[in-house]
Every structure is written in C-alpha cells, then in structure tokens.
Amino acid sequence: MSEVKKASEGGQPQFDILKHYTNLLLTDSEITMPVAAIESLVALVDACQATTVSEFISIIEGGSDTLKSSVSNAISLSAGCDLFMRYIIQTLGNVGDIASCRDYLRNNGRLFVQRAKDARRRIALLGVNFVRDGMTVLLHAFSRVVIALLLEAAERGVRFKAIVTESRPSGLGKRAARVLRDKGIPVSVVSDSATGYAMGKCDLVLVGAEGVVENGGIINALGTFQLAILARSAKKPFYVVAESHKFVRLFPLSQYDLPFDQDIITYFTDDEEAARVEKEKEEKKLKNIPEALARNDGGIGGDNLNRAWGERPLVDFTGPEFITALITENGVLTPGAVSEELIRIWH
Amino acid sequence: MADSKSPPKTLDVVVSSPKSASSEATPQSPANPTNAQNKQQSGKQKGQQQPKAASKPDAAAAPAGEKKLSAKELKEQKKAEKQARRAQAKGDAAKDGGPAAGGPEGKPQPQQQKKGGNAPQKGGQNQNAQGGQQHRKGGHQQHHTQGPSAGASKTVDPAFHHLDSTKEVALFKHLEDTKKKREISDGLVPTEGIHPSVIALGLKMITYDICGSVARLVATLLAFKQVILDYTTPPGASLNRDLNHHLSPQIQYLNAARPNATAVRNAIRWLKVEISSSPIDITDSEAKARLTDRIDAFIQEKVMAAGRVIAESAAEKIRDGDVIVTYAKSAVVQAALLEAHKRGKKFKVCVIDSRPRFEGRNLARTLGTAGIDTQYSLITSLNYIMTNMNVTKVFLGAHAMLGNGYLYSRVGTAMVAMMAKDTEVPVIVLSESIKFTDRVQLDSIVQNERAPESELVISAEEEGDASGGLREWEKVKNLQLLNILYDVTPASYINTIITEYGSLPPSSVPVVHRLSTGT
Numbered sequence: 001m002s003e004v005k006k007a008s009e010g011g012q013p014q015f016d017i018l019k020h021y022t023n024l025l026l027t028d029s030e031i032t033m034p035v036a037a038i039e040s041l042v043a044l045v046d047a048c049q050a051t052t053v054s055e056f057i058s059i060i061e062g063g064s065d066t067l068k069s070s071v072s073n074a075i076s077l078s079a080g081c082d083l084f085m086r087y088i089i090q091t092l093g094n095v096g097d098i099a100s101c102r103d104y105l106r107n108n109g110r111l112f113v114q115r116a117k118d119a120r121r122r123i124a125l126l127g128v129n130f131v132r133d134g135m136t137v138l139l140h141a142f143s144r145v146v147i148a149l150l151l152e153a154a155e156r157g158v159r160f161k162a163i164v165t166e167s168r169p170s171g172l173g174k175r176a177a178r179v180l181r182d183k184g185i186p187v188s189v190v191s192d193s194a195t196g197y198a199m200g201k202c203d204l205v206l207v208g209a210e211g212v213v214e215n216g217g218i219i220n221a222l223g224t225f226q227l228a229i230l231a232r233s234a235k236k237p238f239y240v241v242a243e244s245h246k247f248v249r250l251f252p253l254s255q256y257d258l259p260f261d262q263d264i265i266t267y268f269t270d271d272e273e274a275a276r277v278e279k280e281k282e283e284k285k286l287k288n289i290p291e292a293l294a295r296n297d298g299g300i301g302g303d304n305l306n307r308a309w310g311e312r313p314l315v316d317f318t319g320p321e322f323i324t325a326l327i328t329e330n331g332v333l334t335p336g337a338v339s340e341e342l343i344r345i346w347h
Numbered sequence: 348m349a350d351s352k353s354p355p356k357t358l359d360v361v362v363s364s365p366k367s368a369s370s371e372a373t374p375q376s377p378a379n380p381t382n383a384q385n386k387q388q389s390g391k392q393k394g395q396q397q398p399k400a401a402s403k404p405d406a407a408a409a410p411a412g413e414k415k416l417s418a419k420e421l422k423e424q425k426k427a428e429k430q431a432r433r434a435q436a437k438g439d440a441a442k443d444g445g446p447a448a449g450g451p452e453g454k455p456q457p458q459q460q461k462k463g464g465n466a467p468q469k470g471g472q473n474q475n476a477q478g479g480q481q482h483r484k485g486g487h488q489q490h491h492t493q494g495p496s497a498g499a500s501k502t503v504d505p506a507f508h509h510l511d512s513t514k515e516v517a518l519f520k521h522l523e524d525t526k527k528k529r530e531i532s533d534g535l536v537p538t539e540g541i542h543p544s545v546i547a548l549g550l551k552m553i554t555y556d557i558c559g560s561v562a563r564l565v566a567t568l569l570a571f572k573q574v575i576l577d578y579t580t581p582p583g584a585s586l587n588r589d590l591n592h593h594l595s596p597q598i599q600y601l602n603a604a605r606p607n608a609t610a611v612r613n614a615i616r617w618l619k620v621e622i623s624s625s626p627i628d629i630t631d632s633e634a635k636a637r638l639t640d641r642i643d644a645f646i647q648e649k650v651m652a653a654g655r656v657i658a659e660s661a662a663e664k665i666r667d668g669d670v671i672v673t674y675a676k677s678a679v680v681q682a683a684l685l686e687a688h689k690r691g692k693k694f695k696v697c698v699i700d701s702r703p704r705f706e707g708r709n710l711a712r713t714l715g716t717a718g719i720d721t722q723y724s725l726i727t728s729l730n731y732i733m734t735n736m737n738v739t740k741v742f743l744g745a746h747a748m749l750g751n752g753y754l755y756s757r758v759g760t761a762m763v764a765m766m767a768k769d770t771e772v773p774v775i776v777l778s779e780s781i782k783f784t785d786r787v788q789l790d791s792i793v794q795n796e797r798a799p800e801s802e803l804v805i806s807a808e809e810e811g812d813a814s815g816g817l818r819e820w821e822k823v824k825n826l827q828l829l830n831i832l833y834d835v836t837p838a839s840y841i842n843t844i845i846t847e848y849g850s851l852p853p854s855s856v857p858v859v860h861r862l863s864t865g866t
Contacts, residue, residue: 215843215852251843251850253664253740253773320852336854343858347848 015047017063018070030144034080034245035116037067041084042109045102053098060088074260075211075219075315079248080116086346087112119243119329120145124152127241127327135160135203138236141221141313142172143208146241147179149327150206154183161186163198167223170313192223199234209242213250214342216320216335218242219258221313228322237324244328247342252317262314428535514800514821516829518792525799527603528553536603544573545597549604555704559678560608560746560782561654565646567601567611571618572642575635586634587625594619606796609747609755610782613864617645653779653847654679661742661777661845662687669694669739672732672767675757676706677744679777681713684742688719695719697736701726701759703802703830726759733770741767743836745778745844750785750860752838752853758831761791764840773842780846783860791834800828 021040024031031039044063050056064081068074088105095101123145131137131153139146139162153160162180164187167173177187190198205227209218218224218240231238252258263281268274320335333341515524530536532553538546548570551557557566574597580586598615601607607615621641625634661683665671671694673680684696696714698721700707711723724732732738741763747755754760754776767774788794804817820826838853845851848859 214850249849253775253842257664336852339852339855340858343848343851343855343862347862 015044015063017041017044017066020044021067021070031117032144032243033071033077034083034243035113037064037077037080038084038109038116038245039113040067041081042105042113045088045105045109048102051098053092053101056098056102057088057092060085075248075250075258076209076246079211079246082249083245083247083345084112116243116245119245120148122329123241123243123327124148126329126332127239128152128156128158130204130206130239130327131158131160133159136201137162138198138202138205138227138231139164139176140173140205140207140224140227141165141167141170142176143241145243146206146208147176149241150180150185151183154180154185161188163188163190163202165189165195165198165223165227166191167221168192170221172221172313195223195227196230199230199236202236205231205236205238207238207240209240209246210315211248211250212240212242212246212326212338213248213252213317214339215251216323216326216333216338217252218318218323218326219250219252219315220318222264222316225255225316225318225322228318232322238322240323240326242326242328244330244341247338247345249342249346255317258315258317264314513824514827516827519795519797519829519831522795522797522831523606525797528605528799531600531604536600538600540596541600542570542574542577542597544570545600549601552601552605558706559676560610561650561678561779563605563608564610564614564781565650567607568614568618568642568646571597572639575638575642578635580631585627586631587623587627590622590625591619594622608782609784609786610779613781613784614645614649617864618642649779649781653781654682656847657777657779657845658682658686660850661775662690662692664740664775664845665692665694666739667693670697670737671695671740671742672697672699672738672763672772673710673742673744674699674707674726674760674763675701675704675744676710677742677777679779680742680744681710683777684714684719685717688714688717695722697722697724697732697738699724699726699729699732699759699763703798704757706757726762729763729766733766733772738767738770738772741772741774743774743776745776745782746833747786748776748778748783748844748853748856748860749835750787750857751789752841752856753788754836754838754841754853755788755833756836758791758834761834761836761840764836768840774840776841776844778844778846780848780859780863783846783856783863785857785860788835791831795834796832798830798832800830803828803830 017040020043021036024036024039025033028036041060041063044060048056048059050059064078064085067081068078071077091104091108092098092101095104127149131150135158137150137160139150150160150162162177162185164173164177164180166189168191173189177189180187188198207218207220207224207227209220211219213219220240228238250259266274266277268277320338323335326333326335326338328341330341527536531549548557548566551566552563557563571594574594575590578586578590578593580589594615598607601611618638621638625637629637657679661680665684665687669692671684673684673696687694696719698707698711698714700711700723702725707723711721715721743754743756743760743764745754745756749755754764764774800820804820807816807818817828820828841853843850844853844856846859848862851859
C-alpha cells in the first residue's frame with residue numbers, strides 16, 4: 001500500500017495497478033486472484049485524481065482492463081473486477097457527486113475487500129458439517145477455500161481421510177496433500193488416471209472453482225469435469241466450494257465455449273517435433289518468470305507465482321447437472337440459484 | 348417487429364375494413380361468409396367465388412339496403428342466431444347427426460342444389476378446401492345429399508355451427524374453437540364501441556397478417572394508442588377510471604380474434620396500471636399525451652432495445668464455423684443471425700420449417716438474401732440434419748416463457764429441442780422478458796390455440812390429385828383433424844435463455860419476470 005500513498009501524495013496520477021496486483025499475489029500466498037484484483041482497484045480509487053464521474057469510471061475501467069489482459073484466462077479475475085465495477089456504479093448512483101463517492105469508496109472499498117476475504121472463513125464454518133467422522137473426501141487440485149473447510153473440520157476433531165488427485169499438468173494436488181498432512185490428516189495422492197478407481201472409496205467430492213458461471217456450472221482446474229462425471233456415475237455427492245465473488249456473468253455452452261483458447265489438444269505426426277514443441281513451451285514458461293522471483297519463491301505457492309506472471313492453470317467446464325450443491329458464504333445453493341444470485345447482484 | 352405494420356398503414360385499413368367486412372357478412376347467405384373467409388385466405392379464389400355467390404338466391408334475396416345493418420339489428424340478428432344454434436344443438440343431440448336432418452334445414456336443400464346448378468360443384472369443392480364447409484354442424488346430412496354449399500338454410504346460418512362434436516379431437520375440446528374467429532372475420536360480431544383500428548388489427552391477426560407475439564404486442568399497443576387519442580372522458584367520469592372500462596371491450600375483441608399472446612397480456616396489464624395511475628389533476632389531453640408517450644417508451648424499451656440487446660448477445664455466441672438450426676420464424680432470431688453476419692462471422696444456418704404455416708420460408712429467404720449460407724428443410728428431415736450436418740447450436744424463438752422454465756412456442760419446437768438434446772447440441776432460446784409469465788404449464792393441452800382445421804387440407808389444385816387427400820374430410824366418419832398452434836418444451840431441453848437481462852438458465856425465468864414487472 002505504500003506506493004499508493006506515494007502516488008497520491010505526489011499528485012502523480014500514474015498508478016501501476018498491475019504491479020500492485022502482482023505484489024499482492026506474491027506477498028500473500030492466501031490471497032486469491034479476484035480479491036487481489038478488487039484490492040488493487042480499491043488502491044486505484046485511492047490514487048485516482050479524477051474530478052468528473054466519467055473520468056473516474058474510465059480510469060477504473062482502464063485499470064480493470066489492464067488486469068484482465070495481463071493473464072491468459074481471466075475468469076476469476078474478471079469476476080472480481082466486474083463485481084467491483086458494479087459496486088462503484090451502484091455507489092455513484094446512490095451518492096451522486098464524485099467527491100463524496102470517492103470518499104465513500106475509500107472507506108467502503110476496504111470493507112468490500114475484507115468481506116471478500118472473510119468469505120472463506122464463513123464458508124468453512126458453513127460447510128464444515130458436510131465432513132463427518134469416518135468419511136473419505138476426494139479432492140482435486142488446490143483450492144484454498146476447500147483446504148480452509150477441511151482444516152476447520154480437522155480443528156473440530158472430525159476424523160476423516162482425504163484422497164487427492166495429482167491434478168496434472170499443474171500438479172497442485174501434491175501441494176494440497178502437503179498442507180493437509182501438516183495438520184495430521186491422512187492423505188493419499190493418486191494419479192489422475194486412478195480417479196475412477198478411487199471414486200468407490202470416497203464419500204463425497206469437494207472441489208473449488210476458478211469461476212462459477214451463470215447456469216451454476218463451474219470453470220475449474222483441468223480434470224474437474226471428468227471427476228464430476230465419475231462422481232455422478234458412482235452416485236457420490238459432488239460439492240463445489242466457492243466464494244460468491246467468483247460468480248461470473250458467463251454462460252458457456254460446452255467445453256469449447258470459453259472466452260479464451262487453451263493449448264490442450266495438439267496433433268503431431270512426428271515424435272521429435274512433438275518433443276521439440278513441448279520443450280519450447282517449457283522454456284518459454286521459465287523465461288516468463290524472472291529468475292530473482294523464482295529464487296525468492298520460499299513459502300509462496302508456486303501457483304501464485306505463476307498467476308502473478310500470467311501463467312494460468314488449464315481449466316475445463318463442469319455443467320450444473322453434475323453439481324450437487326455449491327457451498328458459498330451466502331449459504332448452500334443449488335446450481336439453479338446461482339443465476340438468481342447473479343441477477344440479484346446485477347439488477 | 349418486421350411483421351408489424353406501421354401506424355399510418357394500419358389507419359389505412361381502418362377506414363376500409365369495417366365497412367367491407369360488414370358488407371360481406373350482412374347477407375344471410377351461407378355462401379358469403381365462406382366467401383369472405385376465402386377472400387382472406389386466398390386472393391386467387393376471390394374472383395371465382397364472388398360471381399357464384401351473387402347467383403345464389405339467398406344472396407340475391409339479401410337486399411342491398413340491408414348492407415348496412417345498424418348495431419341494433421346486428422345484435423338482434425346475433426341473438427336469433429344464438430337461439431337457433433341452441434335449438435339445433437338440442438336437435439342434433441337427439442337425432443345423432445343422422446340423415447334424418449329434418450327440421451328447418453330439410454327443405455331448402457334440394458332447392459339450393461337445383462339453383463346451384465353445375466357451377467357449384469367445383470366451387471363447392473374449393474370452398475371446402477378453403478375451409479368453409481367443415482364448420483357446419485349440419486355437416487353429416489349435407490354431405491349425404493351431396494350439396495356442395497348445402498349449409499344453406501333460411502333460418503340458421505351454418506357458418507355459426509360448431510364442428511360436429513365427433514369431428515373434434517376430444518382432448519382439445521376445451522380450447523376455444525375457431526368459430527369466434529370466423530364470426531369476427533365475417534364481421535358478424537357486433538362492433539359498436541370497438542375502435543376501427545382495433546377491428547382492423549383483429550382481422551389482421553386472424554389472417555396472420557400480423558403474426559408473432561412481439562409484432563402483435565406492438566400492433567396492439569399502437570392500436571390502443573389510437574383508441575386513447577380518440578377517447579374523450581364522458582362528463583362526470585375521470586380518465587384514470589373510465590378509460591380502462593373503455594378499453595375492456597377492445598381487449599375482449601382482440602382476444603376473440605386470437606387469444607392474446609402472453610406478451611400482449613403483459614403489456615395490457617402494464618397499460619392498465621399506467622392508465623389508472625394517471626394523475627387526476629391534469630387535463631384529458633395532457634393525460635392522453637402522457638399515456639401515448641409512455642406507450643412509445645414501452646415499445647422502445649421492452650421491444651426495440653430489448654430485441655437489439657438480445658440480438659447482440661446472441662450474435663456473440665455464434666462462432667466461426669457454426670452450423671445453426673432454427674425452427675419456423677422468430678423476429679429476434681432473425682435479427683441475431685443477421686447481426687452475427689454483419690459482424691463478419693462465418694456460419695451456416697439451417698431453417699427447419701413445417702406445414703401448415705411455413706413461417707420459415709421468409710426467414711430462409713431473408714437470410715439467404717443477406718448473404719448467409721442458408722439451408723431450408725422441413726421438419727421431416729430433422730433427424731438427418733441433427734445427426735449428419737454437424738449442427739453446433741439450436742436457436743429458438745419463444746411465444747412465452749413459462750414460470751417453470753418451460754418454453755411455449757410454435758408447435759414443432761419441442762420436437763426440435765428434444766432432438767437437439769438427444770444429439771447433445773445446445774439449445775438457446777431468444778426471448779424478450781416481456782414474454783415471460785409466472786403461469787405454469789406442463790403440457791401442451793391445458794392451454795393452446797386451435798387454428799382452423801382447414802389449414803391442414805391441401806386443395807385440389809395444389810395437390811393435383813382429383814380425389815382423396817384430406818379434402819372433404821368431414822365426410823369421413825371417424826376422421827378428426829387437429830391443428831394446434833403451440834407446444835410446450837420442457838426446461839430440461841433448454842440450455843439457456845438469452846434475454847435483455849443476460850443469459851439465464853430456465854430456472855431463472857420467474858426471477859426475471861419478477862424483476863421486469865417490478866413485483
């Protein structure tokens with residue numbers, strides 16, 4: 001926040017929102033992209049010297065666009081940005097003049113961020129009852145809110161086991177396992193190809209979400225879709241744990257109807273060429289992360305580092321028909337209720 | 348909106364139509380009502396029919412002076428007809444439609460036949476094909492006597508008879524039959540107190556000149572605008588109370604012409620609230636100006652702007668290489684496809700159509716003319732298209748979106764949606780929120796609209812087949828025709844509904860309905 005102050009004190013309108021956002025992600029391993037985005041926008045409001053409403057809005061919009069274009073798939077990030085934009089416009093409508101609106105936003109923007117951060121805690125409290133003694137939970141990838149929920153359960157003395165899929169290509173399952181094992185929870189990491197095999201041994205499936213879309217489906221780490229299908233066919237409950245600031249106004253009709261392209265299916269007729277392309281991709285990825293930062297990784301999650309530099313995990317889309325319920329800070333919702341919640345927020 | 352006529356044009360018709368309608372309908376001859384109907388249904392028949400009608404004794408008997416019946420006379424006439432109808436119904440029940448027709452009808456028949464001579468034979472068939480005769484209750488005995496226009500009777504106008512009860516599909520008997528429509532198109536419904544623009548609109552709705560719920564909504568509001576402009580508050584009454592009473596018969600008239608579409612009903616509900624909330628301390632002309640302004644704003648906001656927003660967001664959904672199936676014709680689907688084309692998207696459209704309305708023909712032509720790769724097929728080829736043409740999306744229009752997320756639309760829509768669901772193709776419904784209702788319907792039976800059965804019959808000329816087909820289907824004892832206009836598509840077949848509020852799953856219909864009506 002120091003540089004924000006500097007910017008406003010010096011009367012310098014140039015506030016590097018991207019830098020601020022990146023710093024947030026790098027310094028706080030617990031922060032998620034939408035919250036970091038909202039926080040950056042609040043800082044931008046702070047720094048903003050605009051004197052007219054339209055100037056003000058265009059500055060904020062510009063900042064939100066900068067953030068969105070900085071990452072290759074901006075699902076959760078844009079959810080956060082859009083939500084805050086909406087909040088600003090509503091505030092402008094209620095307050096009227098620009099000066100008092102900015103004051104209002106300065107004071108309430110922090111509250112807004114705080115509420116978004118508190119959401120995880122509230123979800124943990126709401127969802128903790130879904131995990132009971134003797135259960136085995138199947139997890140996918142690494143979701144902070146799912147982990148928070150499970151740690152809350154462990155705290156309360158619930159004895160449960162967890163099966164975590166490796167979640168390739170990101171490999172985040174291992175990270176989830178490390179965090180859970182630290183708290184004494186028995187965790188088994190299985191390869192993604194063993195998901196079907198492991199399904200019979202679990203009692204419920206818990207996944208997080210990059211974004212929750214309008215029909216109640218989710219966009220989440222690659223492999224969630226197949227997990228959902230397997231859970232459905234094994235008749236296991238499939239719960240999504242997500243904060244409501246991840247609700248996004250998007251309505252994908254299929255896997256391929258997402259607003260960005262993913263490099264998942266690539267055809268080769270030549271083994272060597274395939275290997276070469278693979279290697280190039282890896283090199284490019286490494287080049288994107290400055291060496292200094294890579295060395296400084298320390299306790300910061302590798303995924304956050306990647307996120308900060310625009311490298312995003314691959315995702316797929318899971319339709320609402322596979323989801324038993326969504327555990328949010330506003331209650332446990334059926335997929336159908338997501339749309340109502342979104343309409344409530346937006347109109 | 349493309350279908351709706353501009354207001355001045357409506358007015359044009361207003362001047363001429365009530366007169367012509369009544370002049371056609373006044374004579375008691377049976378030939379004339381059918382004639383009137385024929386005229387609306389097919390222009391080319393007109394010339395053929397008119398001279399014949401003139402040659403008929405009944406028509407000749409109808410004095411020219413009678414042409415302009417006063418309202419009172421019309422009323423009396425209608426009363427008499429009603430009585431006669433009742434009597435007939437009783438008689439019918441007793442004699443079970445046998446050849447022993449007897450009664451008042453027995454006598455005139457031979458006479459009619461004789462007078463008709465040779466000429467009516469062909470004309471009669473035409474009439475039949477055009478849907479004149481099957482309305483006649485006396486159907487049985489007439490056909491036994493081979494009288495082509497045998498419905499002629501001095502006492503009862505056969506055009507008013509219900510279809511013989513055995514000629515109606517039992518499951519759909521509760522629906523308003525097409526009788527009232529005929530009465531209106533024949534000008535036999537008293538029109539005193541009905542504004543000419545409303546009458547013109549009713550007639551246009553019956554002939555499907557104004558078709559599609561949004562077009563009907565716009566036309567209705569424009570007609571009501573005219574009604575409001577021509578209204579003067581009677582002494583001792585206030586506009587915000589009396590105008591609604593004044594509108595009621597107009598609404599009823601339209602409802603009789605065709606059951607009011609959900610969109611129309613929503614708009615009327617809005618208009619009534621708007622009228623009754625007129626401030627009392629302003630003058631009539633101020634209040635009228637306020638109302639007409641509000642109507643214009645309503646059309647702008649709920650129809651024009653909404654349609655544009657929907658077309659734009661639907662166009663965004665279209666990607667290069669898409670093959671899009673659409674059924675029949677929806678104005679907003681057409682707008683969306685044209686918008687996508689305008690944005691340079693490369694896609695193919697497959698227009699699925701069906702008898703008897705063939706609404707997709709115009710859509711196919713419009714799209715093709717605009718430069719979109721378009722294929723036109725009938726619904727019979729649906730399976731081939733869905734399984735072999737790599738269809739990527741199905742776009743459907745709506746007549747109404749029901750409270751349970753079900754789609755109420757042109758009959759055949761459910762079949763397309765079901766087929767799409769079966770082949771895992773996403774079904775996208777495009778609908779303005781004005782079409783949303785909190786009414787819930789689980790099947791297509793409880794509420795629907797019956798169109799004239801005659802529309803299903805293919806005339807001899809078209810078919811080129813001297814005998815057979817459905818012509819003179821009334822004569823086939825156990826044969827019934829059913830021509831319903833709508834069906835209900837379950838919510839589970841629908842992926843998303845694009846409205847001006849954004850894309851929704853079907854389960855959010857009631858939320859948006861509440862939102863858009865402000866309740």
